[in-house]
Amino acid sequence: MAVAMDALDTRDSIDQDGHVDSSKMIQLIAFSLDDQVYGVEITTVREIRAWNGATPLPNTREFVRGVINLRGTIVPIFDLRARFGSGKTEATKTHVVVVLSVGDKWVGMLVDKVSDILTVNKDDIHAVPEGNSMDSELLGGIVTHENTMVGLIDLENVVGRSTEEA
């Protein structure tokens, strides 16, 4: 059901048949780590910028790459790959930082690339299958888009400290 839209196209909630139920549609920013696609709700995205280094923070969680200056405020950068336990990203200029607002805080998320804006139907979101608790903790759900699995990031848990043994 979900339709890939042009990034600049704002006629988001109209599907191919012209049936509209905007309340059920959500838009995602899709980005990838290696070949896997993940998504966050577009409303949480504040800004997307190229990786330009960060000031490392000592004595903090290993998946926090450091902090950057975002127009005068200091924003921490989370390395999503490291957060998923797959090792530190060897960041280059082609890597991307997605700046998101989580609660009342702004955080940056280091990913390989941002691929698309997806419009999906809420009804199509599957729960994460029981299994590894890490998956169900970090993902809020799974949605299929053009036969590709898109993991919906649970921002609160990815960024938050509560779920970790702190």
Added chain:
Amino acid sequence: MSDLDEFKATYFDECSELLGELEEQFAAIEEGDRESDRMHAVFRAIHSIKGGAGAFGFQRLVEFAHSFETLLDYVRDGRVELSDDVVALCIRANDIVADFVAAARVEEDLGADFGAEEKAQFEALCNGDAEDEDDGPTQEDFDEIEFTPVMVDLEDEPASDSFDEAPLSDGAAADLAEIALETDKVDDAARGWRVEFTPLPALYERANDPLLLLRELAGLGTSTIEARLTELPLLHDFEPFGVYCSWVITLTDTSASEADIREVFEFVEGDCEIAIAAIDGSAAAASAPVAEAEEETSFADLAASLNAGAEMDEDAISEEPVSEDQAVEEASAANKSDGEPVAEDKPAAKSQPSFADLAGELGVTGLDAGDEDEDAADAAIAKTEAAAKPAAAPAPAAAGYTKPAATETRKPAMQSIRVDLDKVDRVVNMVGELVITQSMLNQQMDDTLRDKYQELVRGIEVLAQTTRGLQDSVMAIRAQPVKSVFSRMPRLVRELSAKTGKKIRLEMVGENTEIDKTVIEQLSDPLTHMIRNSADHGIETIEKRTDKGKPETGVIKLSAEQAGGSILIVVEDDGAGINRERVLEIARERGVVPPDTQLTEDQIDNLIFAPGFSTASEVSDISGRGVGMDVVLSNIKKIGGSVNVKSRPGFGTRMTLRLPLTLAVLDVMLVKVADCHYVIPLSSIVETIQTSRSDFGSVPSGSRLLKVRGEYVQVVDLADRFDMNSITDDEHRFVVLCEAEGGVKVALIVDDIVGQQQVVIKSLEENYESIDGIAGGTILGDGSVALIVDVQGIKASPTRQNAA
């Protein structure tokens, strides 16, 4: 309604200022300064509080403040002696007023008999006094004045400038009585002056109030004021902002010289016409002008009152119906008490005057009746007074002059403005950024540039100066005397003293030391804790003190001073000092200190600030000190300050707060550790040494010590501490010797020293969380983030060291 809420908020703001001032005045009075100015100031403050309370309908507060005010008034004119008991009562009453204000703020209801005891005491004092007087007004007279707070209906006041004035209106009764009481001091008139005072429009444009001038003039002797209304146009020609009224003041029974009179008009010189002529003998009573005024049509009367101030005074009309009865009643009451009513105002009083009549009276006295019915009342009284006889003592006139806060706001010279702190903060932040940008520009300047673009360089230098100046000025806006916090402490000490049964005296020094407003706000809690601690645990009971040969009264000294870039706030008591054995024992029990560590005395003393140490109530029970002292530490740390305690067993304890003068900009040294920039606050750096010239030794744990000037200092290698790989070989690194609070030194090893600069502190917690060893972040000239080293926290705490 939201408007009213806003005014309420303003009122409470004013109240806290007034209460602060009261506290100050009482402190001085308590110390034996019985200057009458002080009593006047107290009276005014209470009066203003009462006035506002009336407008907002805080009945309890009004009632209490009113009887308090009555007592103060009696004290003021000497009918009640200001004995120590009365001072004590006043101070207690002051606390109660503060409580009422606080309760009103949160709309809480204090018990019905709250303050009743004091109130009864006021009345007893005043009554007792009244009986002694023959011709003075009795308490009954006073009681007759029905005290009716006036609720201001904001909707009905267009063009009103009287919002802030209206609250005072209900004070009219008291003023009335107060002035009326003066009239019994009768004396024969001597010589006098006739002053013709014709304001020009400019006078009103500059927001001068003729009432003030007339009042001041009345203070010089007995005045009869006559309004000249002949210039009044007909209604259709009436220009709301026109000036039609002038006054003739006959001043009798005065020792004032012409120069004195001129002085009254000093500020309006050029904005009015003044003719002063001497007159001989006793002045005639002011019957003629009154008659003249009453012959006018009622519109003229009204107009007279309206134009008197050349202010649009519709509000007077809307208020008058509420107050006219009151005012008239008072006028007659005043006459009664006076015993010699004057012909002119009798008819007015008797005939239950309409508003027009009342307005006529106002016109007669020529006072600006418009803005508040207090004035109306005053005016009525002024007339009574003037006509009745000479000798309106200067006191009430002077009081009248300065009393209403509202009138003060109309003084030509604006003394201060109230600005939302957020707005100031925005400016401070921007100036902070400006300073950084400017220092970045400076850094970009190299010699080739200097040679090539001399003008540009000069421009940048001027910019640097201006920026610095701008920064200082902005900081000065935020700076406030610590008095605002200090003034809350005497009450705390009184309460503690009462609660603990100990005799405690609070001494305060340096209340005028100025410090950033945000710092001040954060200071209240820690100070309260510290003083409570001193009173609770420091100062001994009277018996113990006597046993030890100390004076019965314990002294807590609170002082503030500026020391370089910091402010030192010291709380010192002459009590028992810290019970180190107990403190250490508890610290060990709680695992704050590992069992076998040896601590110096200073370290033990400072344990009381350790988190987890003091929150338990057992600690306070055994006088181990430290109720909530970790709160003190965390609050102070939050604003970039530090705490240190020094104790001499048996002689007392001294706690020192070191606070930054400002929070916005920090002078730092920029250093490099493994290719990352860090900044260290300049204020904590003692010196820097090259590692090759330093003298290191090791201890069994593997850590190193630095020997510097015969002292061994713990070494913290920032690269290790921050888990980074130093790329510089040991020989070419630097030691930055820092001094944390309490004189504890720590030697930080960094790879390189880059330079000094100013930075704006940015919070890491805003978007992330606090990090061990890091006090915050800042943004460098190139836009990258540098972290600020937390000198205080960089040394691992004893427990952590143990665990490591």
